[in-house]
Structures are given as C-alpha cells and as structure tokens.
Amino acid sequence: MNNRSLLALALLFISFLVYQQWEIDKAPKPVAQQTAVSAVSNDTPTSSTGSASMVDGTTQGRIITLTNDVFSLKVDTLGGDVVASSLLDYAAQLNSQQRLVLLENNANKVYVAQSGLVGKNGIDSAAGRAAYQVDGDNFALADGQNELRVPLIFSQNGVTYRKVFVLKRGEYAVEVNYEIQNNSDTAIEVQPYGQLKHTLVENSGSMAMPTYTGGAYSSSETNYKKYSFEDMGKNNLAINTKAGWVAVLQHYFVSAWIPNQDADNQLYTSTNNGMGFIGYRGPILTVPAGASDTIKSQLWTGPKLQNKMGDVANHLDLTVDYGWAWFIAKPLFKLLTFIQSIVVNWGVAIMCVTIIVKGILYPLTKAQYTSMAKMRMLQPKMQEMRERFGDDRQRMSQEMMKLYKEEKVNPMGGCLPILVQMPIFIALYWTFMEAVELRHAPFFGWIQDLSAQDPYYILPLLMGASMFLLQKMSPTPVADPMQQKVMTFMPVIFTVFFLWFPSGLVLYWLVSNLITIIQQQLIYRGLEKKGLHSRK
Structure with a gap:
C-alpha cells in the first residue's frame, strides 16, 4: 500500500x-404521505394520536403464557395484547443464562404488540377493551407437536369473538386470527388493527457502532423504509396500501405486524404521552346476521432471520438493513x-x-x-x-x-x-x-x-x-x-x-x-x- x-x-x-452517522441521526426526514383517512368510519380512531389514544390500555387482565420451542409470549386477556416475549435461543448478554426479552411492559420500558377490533361494532375502544376468557394460564407446544392453538373467547350482544393465537414449531411468526360468529339478528361491522407501542427513545451506540431503534414499514410503493420516533413526532404516517407491514427495529431484532396481504390496509404512526405507535388498520368487515368470518394477521417477534422473514411477508427480510452496500x-x-x-x-x-x-x-x-x-x-x-x-x-x-x-x-x-x-x-x-x-x-x-x-x-x-x-x-x-x-x-x-x-x-x-x-x-x-x- x-x-x-x-x-x-x-x-x-x-x-x-x-456519512453513516449523518444518515442515522441527521438525514433529511421523510415527509408523511398524506392519504384520505377520512374514508374510514367515524367510529374508527382517526384523532391526531391515531388509534393509540382510542384503544391503548394498560395491563389489567390476567396474564397467560404461550410457549413454543423458540420463544415464550405473555398475553394480557384484556384486549389480547402480547405484552412480553422471551427469546429462548438468545442470551440477554454474552455467557448469560438469562434469555433476551424483546417485548416487555414495565416501569422502565414499554414495548408491546397490541391488536383488536374497532369500528361500528368494535370491541376495543376508548371505553374499554374486550375481556377475553381462556381455560388455563400456561400453554406450551408439546413434544412431537408442530402447532399450538390457543383461543381467547369474548361474547357480546349475540356475537362470539375468538382471538386465536397459533404458534408453530421453530417459527417466530405467530398467527393472530379473529374468528367471528354473528348469532345476532343484525349485521355487524368491525375493523381490525395491529400496532406496536414503544417508549420514545433515541438511537444508541457510538460513531463506530451506531444502532437504530425505531419504526419501519413496507407498502406497495415502498419496499422498505425506516420511520424513526423523531419522524413520528413530526409527521403522522398515513398510507393506503395493498398488503404492507409495520415494524419496530432494534439491534439484531424486530417485531412486526403483518396484516392480511390480500387486503387494502392503512399504515399509520402517532406519538402520545412519551409513547410511539406504528400500526395498521385493515378494511372494514361486514358479518351478516347468522354468518361467520375470519380475519387473519401475523406477528413476528424475534431475531432478524433473513432466510425466514422473506417467507412471512414480502420485503420483511429488508429489516436486515445493509444500507447502500446491500448488493455486496x-x-x-x-x-x-x-x-x-x-x-x-x-x-x-x-x-x-x-x-x-x-x-x-x-x-x-x-x-x-x-x-x-x-x-x-x-x-x-x-x-x-x-x-x-x-x-x-x-x-x-x-x-x-x-x-x-x-x-x-x-x-x-x-x-x-x-x-x-x-x-x-x-x-x-x-x-x-x-x-x-x-x-x-x-x-x-x-x-x-x-x-x-x-x-x-x-x-x-x-x-x-x-x-x-x-x-x-x-x-x-x-x-x-x-x-x-x-x-x-x-x-x-x-x-x-x-x-x-x-x-x-x-x-x-x-x-x-x-x-x-x-x-x-x-x-x-x-x-x-x-x-x-x-x-x-
């Protein structure tokens, strides 16, 4: 040389x-794409703080535990939110016996995956969340079993709602499905949503090893884009898209809501009381009297595994962000x-x-x-x-x-x-x-x-x-x-x-x-x- x-x-x-420090901390912030949110029903949260202000609740129900061979989830029966996830194959620190906790809800940090049904006949609103019933406190994937299904049940006005969690062996993607049986005399309208709630934090690390903690999303027009907590504070994201997903990234790990990929979804962000929210709203679903229907979604909460995330949703593997040098x-x-x-x-x-x-x-x-x-x-x-x-x-x-x-x-x-x-x-x-x-x-x-x-x-x-x-x-x-x-x-x-x-x-x-x-x-x-x- x-x-x-x-x-x-x-x-x-x-x-x-x-350059890489400027890109993380000082790059020009993306301008939110303004779309017609007014097309949503008035019963759906559309305030300046998004659905967060309407359906964001504190843990008040019973906590149940769902476990497969790679992670252990804690679910609040009030609303059916995932309030904690422990990754069984990853140590919290080098040579530590303690497992890495990704989702958590405590006095120091809030990072939870919320989901529910809003709209005209929604069961999750500012007035309260659905109080689900479930038989048991601990559910684990048994030896030789490849799938664990745990239904949470809530009934109201002749309608039965089953929020079903499906955990599979070796998978960090958990299905979160709503099975709705309308036994009432009238049709009902509901709209699904899923959001990630995270304490507002700044990026950490050093100039040599900076780390990003914040939001990201994918839409029909944008394969992958970061949307930081600072961005959320300046502009509420509002995007109509076919398919798409929303996520919160941190060093080596990610949590992401993946709605029905065959539906038209709305992606949004908001901030409220020191919390940042990034989420989606699905299309309004009408269930006629005497009929039933199912709403499907998935939640990924785990490591950034490139070979698996791409199979869960298009472009989800891009959360492993190699920057401009990705092709190498x-x-x-x-x-x-x-x-x-x-x-x-x-x-x-x-x-x-x-x-x-x-x-x-x-x-x-x-x-x-x-x-x-x-x-x-x-x-x-x-x-x-x-x-x-x-x-x-x-x-x-x-x-x-x-x-x-x-x-x-x-x-x-x-x-x-x-x-x-x-x-x-x-x-x-x-x-x-x-x-x-x-x-x-x-x-x-x-x-x-x-x-x-x-x-x-x-x-x-x-x-x-x-x-x-x-x-x-x-x-x-x-x-x-x-x-x-x-x-x-x-x-x-x-x-x-x-x-x-x-x-x-x-x-x-x-x-x-x-x-x-x-x-x-x-x-x-x-x-x-x-x-x-x-x-x-």
Missing part, C-alpha cells in the same frame, strides 16, 4: 464514518454462512472469506505494485521536469501526462485496489452490525463475540502494527516532511478507530494486511527479475 493509497483509504474510511453484503453473508457451515467457526470463516477476496483482487494488487515500481523508475525524469519547468504548473502537468502515456503508467493505479476493497469493507461492517447470526459468535481465546469490540484491544493493535509494516515496505517514499508526519501517524489513527469496531471486522482487516504483505513480497520478487524494482 503506497502513500497515495493510504491517504485515499483514510479519506474513504473517515468519510464513511461521518447479501452474497458476502451467504458466502460467510456457507463457509461457516463447513469450518464451524465464524472467525475462521471470516479468514477464509478474506483469502477469497484478496485472491479475487490479486490482479489489481499486482497492477498496483507494478504501477508503483514504474512510477519509482520515472522519478529521475520527473525531477528533471520540475527543475526545467519551475513554476509553470500547467506545462509541468502536460509533460507529466505525456510521460505517463509514453511509459504506460497509471498514476492512480495504486488507489484502485483500495477503491474496490472499501465497498467490501463497508458491506462486512453492515453485516456485523445487522446479521444476528454473528451475535455472540466466538472465535477463540479472548474473542468470544465477533460482533463486539475486542475486550483487550489485541486485534486492533496487531492490525495497526501490520498497517505500519505495510507502510514501511512501501517503495514510494514521501519527500514532504509534513506528509511524512501524517503518514507516520496514520496507522495510529486507524488503530484508535478500530478499537471500537467489531472484532470480526478487525480480524478481516488484519488478515487482509497480512495477505497483502505476502502478496507484496511475491510481486516484488517477480518485478526484480524483470528489472522493474529496486529496493531502497
């Missing part, structure tokens, strides 16, 4: 950090996953991917050092031009470009490998930030979580040392004293940055540097045989 390449890398690296990150993650399935260690898989990437980029690396060697050979002629043309910069530039053309030298050839490798680095960065599979993934020794920073800073220090060695091996010296000082401190600056990066990403950069050192020596030996390189 020559000095020009190192400076280009530094500029790209720092620009990337600044997705195949890169698939390659990582494939190799990990063979070597059974994510750290070794990262090393293997690094070798593959460096192998693919080897022709560019060879061209880089060949260009650098030719540039070194041209230094006497370039010095002669400086003395001949003096301060005539335009003439000097013209003659230099002519010389480059005659000698078939690309002065920017040394930067090309860095320009190609930087998007790969950014894609890996977002992979570590978003792929839950890498959460708490051990390497060996002191590295027990490749998605977290090195607790003893050993890998960043080794990376800095390898970068310093590469710099010293550069065949193109810097004459300007100021540039020499900048280049001397560059490995130190990068080391400081990398102290806070995921250790898996630092491992990638360290291995990449080591491979570059080996490639550099092999290329130099070949150039020496051709007489194109002389050591300092």
Whole structure:
C-alpha cells in the first residue's frame, strides 16, 4: 500500500464514518404521505394520536403464557395484547443464562404488540377493551407437536369473538386470527388493527457502532423504509396500501405486524404521552346476521432471520438493513454462512472469506505494485521536469501526462485496489452490525463475540502494527516532511478507530494486511527479475 493509497483509504474510511452517522441521526426526514383517512368510519380512531389514544390500555387482565420451542409470549386477556416475549435461543448478554426479552411492559420500558377490533361494532375502544376468557394460564407446544392453538373467547350482544393465537414449531411468526360468529339478528361491522407501542427513545451506540431503534414499514410503493420516533413526532404516517407491514427495529431484532396481504390496509404512526405507535388498520368487515368470518394477521417477534422473514411477508427480510452496500453484503453473508457451515467457526470463516477476496483482487494488487515500481523508475525524469519547468504548473502537468502515456503508467493505479476493497469493507461492517447470526459468535481465546469490540484491544493493535509494516515496505517514499508526519501517524489513527469496531471486522482487516504483505513480497520478487524494482 503506497502513500497515495493510504491517504485515499483514510479519506474513504473517515468519510464513511461521518456519512453513516449523518444518515442515522441527521438525514433529511421523510415527509408523511398524506392519504384520505377520512374514508374510514367515524367510529374508527382517526384523532391526531391515531388509534393509540382510542384503544391503548394498560395491563389489567390476567396474564397467560404461550410457549413454543423458540420463544415464550405473555398475553394480557384484556384486549389480547402480547405484552412480553422471551427469546429462548438468545442470551440477554454474552455467557448469560438469562434469555433476551424483546417485548416487555414495565416501569422502565414499554414495548408491546397490541391488536383488536374497532369500528361500528368494535370491541376495543376508548371505553374499554374486550375481556377475553381462556381455560388455563400456561400453554406450551408439546413434544412431537408442530402447532399450538390457543383461543381467547369474548361474547357480546349475540356475537362470539375468538382471538386465536397459533404458534408453530421453530417459527417466530405467530398467527393472530379473529374468528367471528354473528348469532345476532343484525349485521355487524368491525375493523381490525395491529400496532406496536414503544417508549420514545433515541438511537444508541457510538460513531463506530451506531444502532437504530425505531419504526419501519413496507407498502406497495415502498419496499422498505425506516420511520424513526423523531419522524413520528413530526409527521403522522398515513398510507393506503395493498398488503404492507409495520415494524419496530432494534439491534439484531424486530417485531412486526403483518396484516392480511390480500387486503387494502392503512399504515399509520402517532406519538402520545412519551409513547410511539406504528400500526395498521385493515378494511372494514361486514358479518351478516347468522354468518361467520375470519380475519387473519401475523406477528413476528424475534431475531432478524433473513432466510425466514422473506417467507412471512414480502420485503420483511429488508429489516436486515445493509444500507447502500446491500448488493455486496447479501452474497458476502451467504458466502460467510456457507463457509461457516463447513469450518464451524465464524472467525475462521471470516479468514477464509478474506483469502477469497484478496485472491479475487490479486490482479489489481499486482497492477498496483507494478504501477508503483514504474512510477519509482520515472522519478529521475520527473525531477528533471520540475527543475526545467519551475513554476509553470500547467506545462509541468502536460509533460507529466505525456510521460505517463509514453511509459504506460497509471498514476492512480495504486488507489484502485483500495477503491474496490472499501465497498467490501463497508458491506462486512453492515453485516456485523445487522446479521444476528454473528451475535455472540466466538472465535477463540479472548474473542468470544465477533460482533463486539475486542475486550483487550489485541486485534486492533496487531492490525495497526501490520498497517505500519505495510507502510514501511512501501517503495514510494514521501519527500514532504509534513506528509511524512501524517503518514507516520496514520496507522495510529486507524488503530484508535478500530478499537471500537467489531472484532470480526478487525480480524478481516488484519488478515487482509497480512495477505497483502505476502502478496507484496511475491510481486516484488517477480518485478526484480524483470528489472522493474529496486529496493531502497
């Protein structure tokens, strides 16, 4: 890596950090798409605080527990809201026996999944929620059982409402269906809704590892878009869409309401009393006297599993947000996953991917050092031009470009490998930030979580040392004293940055540097045989 390449890398690296922080915290906020909410029945909540102000209740009913093999849900019989979810395969902290709690409802944090029926004959309104009856307190998927169905029953004015939770083995998507039997003498009208209620919070993390906590949605016109709590406070989202879904994201995990994908739905957001709401309203359903009907929806509450979320709803897998580098990150993650399935260690898989990437980029690396060697050979002629043309910069530039053309030298050839490798680095960065599979993934020794920073800073220090060695091996010296000082401190600056990066990403950069050192020596030996390189 020559000095020009190192400076280009530094500029790209720092620009990337600044850009990604700006994108999360300071990017222009989307303007809510205003649609005709007035088309909804007056009995449906349409106030400035959305349906939240009308159907948002506190836990007053009996709490029942529904469990399959991957999570445990707590449901309030008053309204049938999911007020807690514990993910059985994910530890709350590294090496902790306590399971990660995603949905919760306590004095410190509110994050619940609410749903109900509003409208002309709705059973959930400002006046109160449906008080369901259920036989039992604890329901668990039995051994050999692939599906658990738990009905909550409420009867009113000759109409029986069954809110049925369906949990399946190995699935984080739970069906939440309404089975309505109208035994009254008149038709009824109801409108389903589902919303996620979350305490208003700000994004957390550091500049090197920022994390997003907030809303997101998908519509017929927008496959995936974040809608933060700050956005909700400024503009109430109001979108009519075919299908679609709403979600609340946090680091590695997501909860999402997926309404009937064959229906026209309304997506909305609101804020009220320190709470943010993002939800949907389905179409008004008319159930004639003596008839029955079913309203279907799904709730995903769990990790961001790309291979499963796409099967639940279109574009739900986009909640694994790789940013603009998605077209590199997705195949890169698939390659990582494939190799990990063979070597059974994510750290070794990262090393293997690094070798593959460096192998693919080897022709560019060879061209880089060949260009650098030719540039070194041209230094006497370039010095002669400086003395001949003096301060005539335009003439000097013209003659230099002519010389480059005659000698078939690309002065920017040394930067090309860095320009190609930087998007790969950014894609890996977002992979570590978003792929839950890498959460708490051990390497060996002191590295027990490749998605977290090195607790003893050993890998960043080794990376800095390898970068310093590469710099010293550069065949193109810097004459300007100021540039020499900048280049001397560059490995130190990068080391400081990398102290806070995921250790898996630092491992990638360290291995990449080591491979570059080996490639550099092999290329130099070949150039020496051709007489194109002389050591300092």
